[in-house]
Amino acid sequence: MKTVTYCHIDGCPYCRQADQIIKELIEEHPEYAAIRFDIVDEHKDPARADKYDYYANPAMFIGDEKLYESHLFEKKEEARAHIEKVLARAMED
Secondary structure, three states, rough: OOOOOEEEEOHHHHHHHHHHHHHHHHHOOOHHHHHHEOOOEOOOHHHHOOOOOOOOOOOEEEEEEEEOOOOOOOOOHHHHHHHHHHHHHHHHH
C-alpha cells in the first residue's frame, strides 16, 4: 500500500469537500481506511508544500506523481471520481 501525500489548506472549501469525499469512500470501501495520508498544510509548512508541483488545493500525490489537483468550480462528483482513483491506486501493490 502506498502513502498519499495530501496537500491542502485549512478553511479551503474544496479541501473540506475532499475530506468529506474521503470519509464517504472509506465508509463505502472499508479497506481504504488502511491508506496512510501524509497531510501537507500549505500555510503551516510552506517549505514542504513547495517541494510538490501543484497550483490548486487540494492536490494528491503518490511519491512525486501528482494524481489529482482540484480546479475552480469543480463539482463534487468530479472530485469524487478523481479521489477514488487516487485511493484505488494507493491500494495497489
